[in-house]
Amino acid sequence: xxxxxxxxxxxxxxxxxxxxxxxxxxxxxxxxxxxxxxxxxxxxxxxxxxxxxxxxxxxxxxxxxxxxxxxxxxxxxxxxxxxxxxxxxxxxxxxxxxxxxxxxxxxxxxxxxxxxxxxxxxxxxxxxxxxxxxxxxxxxxxxxxxxxxxxxxxxxxxxxxxxxxxxxxxxxxxxxxxxxxxxxxxxxxxxxxxx
Amino acid sequence: xxxxxxxxxxxxxxxxxxxxxxxxxxxxxxxxxxxxxxxxxxxxxxxxxxxxxxxxxxxxxxxxxxxxxxxxxxxxxxxxxxxxxxxxxxxxxxxxxxxxxxxxxxxxxxxxxxxxxxxxxxxxxxxxxxxxxxxxxxxxxxxxxxxxxxxxxxxxxxxxxxxxxxxxxxxxxxxxxxxxxxxxxxxxxxxxxxx
DNA sequence: ACCAGTCTATCTGCGCATCGATAGGTTGTC
DNA sequence: GACAACCTATCGATGCGCAGATAGACTGGT
Numbered sequence: 001x002x003x004x005x006x007x008x009x010x011x012x013x014x015x016x017x018x019x020x021x022x023x024x025x026x027x028x029x030x031x032x033x034x035x036x037x038x039x040x041x042x043x044x045x046x047x048x049x050x051x052x053x054x055x056x057x058x059x060x061x062x063x064x065x066x067x068x069x070x071x072x073x074x075x076x077x078x079x080x081x082x083x084x085x086x087x088x089x090x091x092x093x094x095x096x097x098x099x100x101x102x103x104x105x106x107x108x109x110x111x112x113x114x115x116x117x118x119x120x121x122x123x124x125x126x127x128x129x130x131x132x133x134x135x136x137x138x139x140x141x142x143x144x145x146x147x148x149x150x151x152x153x154x155x156x157x158x159x160x161x162x163x164x165x166x167x168x169x170x171x172x173x174x175x176x177x178x179x180x181x182x183x184x185x186x187x188x189x190x191x192x193x194x195x
Numbered sequence: 196x197x198x199x200x201x202x203x204x205x206x207x208x209x210x211x212x213x214x215x216x217x218x219x220x221x222x223x224x225x226x227x228x229x230x231x232x233x234x235x236x237x238x239x240x241x242x243x244x245x246x247x248x249x250x251x252x253x254x255x256x257x258x259x260x261x262x263x264x265x266x267x268x269x270x271x272x273x274x275x276x277x278x279x280x281x282x283x284x285x286x287x288x289x290x291x292x293x294x295x296x297x298x299x300x301x302x303x304x305x306x307x308x309x310x311x312x313x314x315x316x317x318x319x320x321x322x323x324x325x326x327x328x329x330x331x332x333x334x335x336x337x338x339x340x341x342x343x344x345x346x347x348x349x350x351x352x353x354x355x356x357x358x359x360x361x362x363x364x365x366x367x368x369x370x371x372x373x374x375x376x377x378x379x380x381x382x383x384x385x386x387x388x389x390x
Numbered sequence: 391a392c393c394a395g396t397c398t399a400t401c402t403g404c405g406c407a408t409c410g411a412t413a414g415g416t417t418g419t420c
Numbered sequence: 421g422a423c424a425a426c427c428t429a430t431c432g433a434t435g436c437g438c439a440g441a442t443a444g445a446c447t448g449g450t
């Protein structure tokens with residue numbers, strides 16, 4: 001087979017694994033679960049990811065890379081801090097559309113002590129990427145007069161991120177109330193967002 | 196052994212199990228882990244909790260009851276909405292002291308689809324207990340002029356709870372930054388909390 | 391004698407992981 | 421351009437240990 005097909009299979013395994021992680025957690029799916037879904041044998045998955053930890057690492061690394069790409073796209077498409085933040089919120093909350101899936105940060109944080117150091121490091125990187133970006137948007141937005149709040153912009157950035165992660169957990173428990181507004185009230189309160 | 200000792204053993208099993216759940220998740224500990232810690236055999240644990248699900252249910256039911264007791268204590272000890280909220284926040288954030296342990300809500304939400312209906316129902320009850328109480332405190336605090344915010348008090352209550360759950364996930368990933376203020380900046384922003 | 395509580399022994403099934411085999415593509419070299 | 425040597429991707433079989441769970445025997449208090 002061609003190398004391109006190899007890559008496709010690797011990606012396919014990660015795709016399915018990511019679905020399992022986001023719905024059930026990293027410790028609650030097996031190579032057998034993956035194999036059944038993909039219609040191959042578990043031994044074939046071991047060929048690409050010798051240890052489950054290798055799969056976990058590949059998973060979160062791709063997730064981080066995708067996320068970085070997504071926020072770079074936002075920066076390219078939108079100039080206003082308000083629109084950039086809106087786009088970010090939409091992306092984040094769409095992730096948990098209907099409460100089916102969680103952000104990997106939430107899942108891996110819940111299981112953190114059972115995960116390898118390499119994966120824990122990636123979780124930290126994901127957080128920092130998000131906070132740095134939010135900090136930019138929030139402080140730019142304040143300078144431009146879109147938002148007003150007291151204190152450090154980094155505290156606001158951190159609050160937004162924590163809120164979003166917690167909100168995903170809540171939405172999963174109450175999937176019915178999925179018809180929520182574009183901008184959660186909490187965000188308006190945190191930023192004194194007008195309009 | 197005396198019935199009182201029976202009860203003691205049951206509680207002891209729940210104690211140890213709760214520790215495991217809060218640190219590693221419900222799917223990442225076994226009856227063997229419990230048995231080793233408690234210095235009994237796994238069969239003895241099955242005597243009290245025939246299925247792991249029975250243990251999980253007992254666990255969260257006790258947790259909910261404890262929590263309800265704790266907020267009733269707060270209401271008895273404090274009259275000012277400000278002090279009541281402070282006490283609640285302290286209780287909540289002390290729970291994750293150093294990031295070692297998570298609130299059961301966060302853990303069970305992360306693993307939700309792998310849990311039984313009975314446990315999922317308890318998770319919902321826990322959420323509603325908290326939101327109802329926070330709603331009371333927040334709306335009383337607004338009437339009394341301690342807090343000021345626009346919109347529904349229930350949205351603020353919900354935002355506080357989501358923030359706290361998310362904040363616990365974040366703190367677990369960054370245990371170093373444990374020297375945080377009594378009232379998180381996010382809460383001050385949400386409520387326009389003065390003083 | 392009874393009963394609660396604990397034990398030992400054991401079951402079945404699944405967890406991750408490895409091995410060796412095989413079918414087919416790729417490459418090198420004469 | 422043919423053949424050997426190698427590489428890629430997959431497989432079946434299997435190992436070892438742990439998972440939750442149960443049956444049945446022991447023990448000590450009343």
